[in-house]
Amino acid sequence: xxxxxxxxxxxxxxxxxxxxxxxxxxxxxxxxxxxxxxxxxxxxxxxxxxxxxxxxxxxxxxxxxxxxxxxxxxxxxxxxxxxxxxxxxxxxxxxxxxxxxxxxxxxxxxxxxxxxxxxxxxxxxxxxxxxxxxxxxxxxxxxxxxxxxxxxxxxxxxxxxxxxxxxxxxxxxxxxxxxxxxxxxxxxxxxxxxxxxxxxxxxxxxxxxxxxxxxxxxxxxxxxxxxxxxxxxxxxxxxxxxxxxxxxxxxxxxxxxxxxxxxxxxxxxxxxxxxxxxxxxxxxxxxxxxxxxxxxxxxxxxxxxxxxxxxxxxxxxxxxxxxxxxxxxxxxxxxxxxxxxxxxxxxxxxxxxxxxxxxxxxxxxxxxxxxxxxxxxxxxxxxxxxxxxxxxxxxxxxxxxxxxxxxxxxxxxxxxxxxxxxxxxxxxx
Amino acid sequence: xxxxxxxxxxxxxxxxxxxxxxxxxxxxxxxxxxxxxxxxxxxxxxxxxxxxxxxxxxxxxxxxxxxxxxxxxxxxxxxxxxxxxxxxxxxxxxxxxxxxxxxxxxxxxxxxxxxxxxxxxxxxxxxxxxxxxxxxxxxxxxxxxxxxxxxxxxxxxxxxxxxxxxxxxxxxxxxxx
Numbered sequence: 326x327x328x329x330x331x332x333x334x335x336x337x338x339x340x341x342x343x344x345x346x347x348x349x350x351x352x353x354x355x356x357x358x359x360x361x362x363x364x365x366x367x368x369x370x371x372x373x374x375x376x377x378x379x380x381x382x383x384x385x386x387x388x389x390x391x392x393x394x395x396x397x398x399x400x401x402x403x404x405x406x407x408x409x410x411x412x413x414x415x416x417x418x419x420x421x422x423x424x425x426x427x428x429x430x431x432x433x434x435x436x437x438x439x440x441x442x443x444x445x446x447x448x449x450x451x452x453x454x455x456x457x458x459x460x461x462x463x464x465x466x467x468x469x470x471x472x473x474x475x476x477x478x479x480x481x482x483x484x485x486x487x488x489x490x491x492x493x494x495x496x497x498x499x500x501x502x503x504x505x506x507x508x509x510x511x512x513x514x515x516x517x518x519x520x521x522x523x524x525x526x527x528x529x530x531x532x533x534x535x536x537x538x539x540x541x542x543x544x545x546x547x548x549x550x551x552x553x554x555x556x557x558x559x560x561x562x563x564x565x566x567x568x569x570x571x572x573x574x575x576x577x578x579x580x581x582x583x584x585x586x587x588x589x590x591x592x593x594x595x596x597x598x599x600x601x602x603x604x605x606x607x608x609x610x611x612x613x614x615x616x617x618x619x620x621x622x623x624x625x626x627x628x629x630x631x632x633x634x635x636x637x638x639x640x641x642x643x644x645x646x647x648x649x650x651x652x653x654x655x656x657x658x659x660x661x662x663x664x665x666x667x668x669x670x671x672x673x674x675x676x677x678x679x680x681x682x683x684x685x686x687x688x689x690x691x692x693x694x695x696x697x698x699x700x701x702x703x704x705x706x707x708x709x710x711x712x713x714x715x716x717x718x719x720x721x722x723x724x725x726x727x728x729x730x731x732x733x734x735x736x737x738x739x740x741x742x743x744x745x746x747x748x749x750x751x752x753x754x
Numbered sequence: 755x756x757x758x759x760x761x762x763x764x765x766x767x768x769x770x771x772x773x774x775x776x777x778x779x780x781x782x783x784x785x786x787x788x789x790x791x792x793x794x795x796x797x798x799x800x801x802x803x804x805x806x807x808x809x810x811x812x813x814x815x816x817x818x819x820x821x822x823x824x825x826x827x828x829x830x831x832x833x834x835x836x837x838x839x840x841x842x843x844x845x846x847x848x849x850x851x852x853x854x855x856x857x858x859x860x861x862x863x864x865x866x867x868x869x870x871x872x873x874x875x876x877x878x879x880x881x882x883x884x885x886x887x888x889x890x891x892x893x894x895x896x897x898x899x900x901x902x903x904x905x906x907x908x909x910x911x912x913x914x915x916x917x918x919x920x921x922x923x924x925x926x927x928x929x930x931x
Contacts, residue, residue, distance in 0.1 A: 528925065551837040664821075680817065683821060684821065684824065688821075689925075690807060690823040695846070695927075696845050698845060
């Protein structure tokens with residue numbers, strides 16, 4: 326692909342082809358295969374958006390830290406021992422570069438670079454330099470503190486970073502997605518925690534295929550037959566169906582909201598939860614009604630939400646809640662990291678049902694996710710076949726978007742096109 | 755194996771040799787590589803069984819409180835096999851070719867804590883998975899609880915702990931370890 330640097334001349338076409346007259350929306354497959362597109366995406370998408378780092382519950386105590394690769398960069402999130410505030414630092418010594426946080430997670434009073442033993446406290450300050458006398462007057466050790474990411478903000482425990490100092494504040498960026506995060510968080514009475522155990526897997530496909538797949542209602546019945554059989558074998562009645570809608574949440578974020586035919590630990594009982602859990606779930610539901618009213622409580626308990634926060638955060642509140650992020654390592658490869666998030670202090674048996682639901686559906690060893698991975702890799706292999714230049718994402722254009730339409734994907738792609746600017750074109754061959 | 759169906763009492767876990775345990779584990783590996791999953795199910799003891807694979811970053815993970823990759827009781831194991839035998843487990847249709855390699859087998863002392871004597875056996879595993887021109891691997895350690903059921907050696911519980919720090923080199927875990 327030869328990308329256009331300035332105003333596109335006549336001999337170029339947009340990689341996103343929207344034709345409202347024909348109710349047609351197409352995405353050029355170069356978007357999925359081109360190394361140049363990926364290079365531009367790193368700069369124009371991943372370096373100019375808010376990206377999910379982690380959840381505050383992962384660092385509850387002063388000095389607690391977790392390492393996090395964000396947009397391919399090693400960062401770490403730490404709760405300062407003095408301030409109690411969460412910081413996100415570039416994981417590199419300000420002296421000569423070595424990583425200073427060398428464990429995946431833990432608690433530390435200081436982060437010492439093992440190379441020359443420069444030591445930083447949990448607020449990032451440079452606290453120790455061996456043989457400090459060797460440095461002459463005038464050197465500013467305060468300026469050699471650990472470098473925080475350009476921007477860091479937290480929305481009700483969800484910590485985001487941006488490498489763009491000029492980006493809008495996080496709440497403005499989240500736009501309509503806030504309401505849906507609120508639904509998840511409020512259903513847990515505001516107290517959520519990340520469950521121990523992380524799914525860190527890999528898919529041999531373009532990262533945008535997972536953005537689409539995470540909010541794709543259309544594929545469920547055809548791809549996940551074996552999962553639905555599993556649910557039915559455990560006594561789930563799927564006849565209620567998954568009717569619902571897709572919504573544009575602004576700024577490229579979108580959500581599917583639809584009826585849950587399966588059980589939800591908050592707060593919809595079904596046989597596979599067991600008789601013993603029936604009262605607990607009824608109690609949880611009543612508490613939601615008391616606090617939020619019948620309508621909002623029913624929305625929390627009876628409906629699923631698959632939400633994509635542009636560009637690469639998925640919060641799916643289905644039979645359990647996953648927080649999933651993914652990052653390309655090549656045009657045809659991505660690393661996926663997924664956590665399970667749950668109400669803190671959840672009752673043991675409900676937690677058990679929630680864990681079961683997560684690993685059987687969402688986990689990379691479950692009854693569904695391996696088949697999603699197969700589908701995405703299969704698409705990527707199909708792109709290599711050539712002959713067909715465009716993906717068709719037109720479903721539901723002529724009507725109010727339903728949950729198994731593709732409007733939510735069009736929302737993603739329109740924002741992608743905006744972010745990419747003049748990189749979202751190709752010359753006509 | 756020297757036991758027979760005629761002499762169910764002959765299997766004494768306490769006098770099991772490493773060679774006998776190895777024979778059993780090799781037989782299991784062969785059944786998995788041959789995709790004889792129904793045959794694999796017959797290696798499990800009747801009653802409550804558990805097949806667990808913890809997440810890579812939480813090797814001591816407890817399925818009751820932590821997220822794990824696999825936490826199958828008898829029913830879920832059977833449904834997993836049913837899925838893998840169908841043509842609709844897309845990730846495994848067609849099936850991968852696999853090679854389950856078992857080594858460093860160690861027997862521990864028989865334990866009687868649960869009312870049923872159990873022989874703890876551990877072993878290293880390397881499982882190669884080949885599909886669609888791609889080779890992936892799983893490396894780690896098996897922890898078995900073996901029992902004598904109807905005069906035969908059977909699996910009461912199996913825990914496959916991955917040594918890889920992340921699942922990424924393998925992609926997913928649609929096969930059985």
